[in-house]
Amino acid sequence: MTLSRRALVQRGGTLALLLGVRELAWGATIVAVRVWPADEYTRVTIESDAELSAKHFVADSPSRLVVDIDGLELSPALRELVGKVGSDDPFIAGVRVGQNLPRVVRLVFDLKQHCAPQVFTLAPVAAYRWRLVFDLYPTTPPDPLLALVREKELAEQQAAAAVRDALGELIGRIDKPLPALPPAGPASAPVRQTPAPPPEPPAMAQSRIDRLVIVAIDPGHGGEDPGAVGPSGLREKDVVLAIALQLRERLNAVPGMRAMLTRDADFFVPLHQRVAKARRVQADLFISVHADAFFTPQARGASVFALSDKGASSSAARWMAERENAADLVGGVNLKAKDAHVMRTLVDMSTAAQIKDSLKLGSEVLSRIGKVGRLHKARVEQAGFAVLKAPDIPSILVETAFISNPEEEARLRDPAYQAELADALSAGVQRYFARNPPLARSRAL
Numbered sequence: 001m002t003l004s005r006r007a008l009v010q011r012g013g014t015l016a017l018l019l020g021v022r023e024l025a026w027g028a029t030i031v032a033v034r035v036w037p038a039d040e041y042t043r044v045t046i047e048s049d050a051e052l053s054a055k056h057f058v059a060d061s062p063s064r065l066v067v068d069i070d071g072l073e074l075s076p077a078l079r080e081l082v083g084k085v086g087s088d089d090p091f092i093a094g095v096r097v098g099q100n101l102p103r104v105v106r107l108v109f110d111l112k113q114h115c116a117p118q119v120f121t122l123a124p125v126a127a128y129r130w131r132l133v134f135d136l137y138p139t140t141p142p143d144p145l146l147a148l149v150r151e152k153e154l155a156e157q158q159a160a161a162a163v164r165d166a167l168g169e170l171i172g173r174i175d176k177p178l179p180a181l182p183p184a185g186p187a188s189a190p191v192r193q194t195p196a197p198p199p200e201p202p203a204m205a206q207s208r209i210d211r212l213v214i215v216a217i218d219p220g221h222g223g224e225d226p227g228a229v230g231p232s233g234l235r236e237k238d239v240v241l242a243i244a245l246q247l248r249e250r251l252n253a254v255p256g257m258r259a260m261l262t263r264d265a266d267f268f269v270p271l272h273q274r275v276a277k278a279r280r281v282q283a284d285l286f287i288s289v290h291a292d293a294f295f296t297p298q299a300r301g302a303s304v305f306a307l308s309d310k311g312a313s314s315s316a317a318r319w320m321a322e323r324e325n326a327a328d329l330v331g332g333v334n335l336k337a338k339d340a341h342v343m344r345t346l347v348d349m350s351t352a353a354q355i356k357d358s359l360k361l362g363s364e365v366l367s368r369i370g371k372v373g374r375l376h377k378a379r380v381e382q383a384g385f386a387v388l389k390a391p392d393i394p395s396i397l398v399e400t401a402f403i404s405n406p407e408e409e410a411r412l413r414d415p416a417y418q419a420e421l422a423d424a425l426s427a428g429v430q431r432y433f434a435r436n437p438p439l440a441r442s443r444a445l
């Protein structure tokens, strides 16, 4: 039946028009099902060769999301979804799939907590066909500022515990009888060397900042958006997350500094939300970490970008910004969600001061990265990157290397090189703060 109906549709263009999209979807084939669990939200994607139409509702006791997909037969590909939900998924306890009516497939997601689901479709883009997306958000979204406060408290508790342990050990030593001295001889008795005090950490110590300085680190892409993929299959989203996690460690080790990641796992974060998260924690800096592809496999070296308010500094910079700004299309954003307009508002709010500070930050980072690897351009480039548009936060986007270059892909894969890049980024940030101490301001942290 599916075949004959399809054949009919293919035979006459007029007939296809009359039947409309709903009818055309009948007999759609499932290409893939994917699940992206994360603390922030879990996404389920059903990819098909034609647009699917779905209705959904949330039911209580027990909490569950019920989705009816029209014009679909139950297929083994769809059943795979059941096995793709991990037991550690923060939102989904399990999935049940069944043929509810002859032409309707029903999916029931048993939920672990109350959810505010968003269900939407995405038209074919990049390597993807049609996508039907279910995003399961918690009814109260996690607050990045609260998370940062908790992290800080935890770090302080750990530090206090370390001091207590050290004190306890010292007290234990006092209570112990002194070790017997070796018999006096011609040679002088060995003197116990007191270890030298650890060297003062650079930069931050000199600038005497009496508040916590917050750096937002933004690992590009994630989830449905792999970013660029290298000739041997290395994915940008994985490399930049690895570098970002190491950078967070480096910066958190600097006294008075704390790093916040816009994503700490493999899930997609829309561009405007990356900016919003940084602004929510009143970040002093924003660094977006990438490793993109270029037209030709020969392109090599790192680049640093800042925002531009009057066109791109080169056609390559403009091309790169357009490429990065397309992340939302590939990653998949629900355009009907109420916060989708935020980015458009931010576009007009960029200030000259932000760009000036971003260029300073950019050159500090560029000079450090230039010591680790080759540079693509010896100066900070500028273009209209959506993710750099926080009007009040100096923001840069770092292309650590070209993953499209086989040699650079191999380096990016190497954990030692990732560590060197994290060191360079951290040194650049510290150097920037040493030269441009953040202003005092009252904040809850």
Ligand SMILES: [Zn+2]
Residues within 6 Å of the ligand: 220, 221, 227, 228, 236, 290, 291, 292, 324
């Ligand atoms: Zn990228």
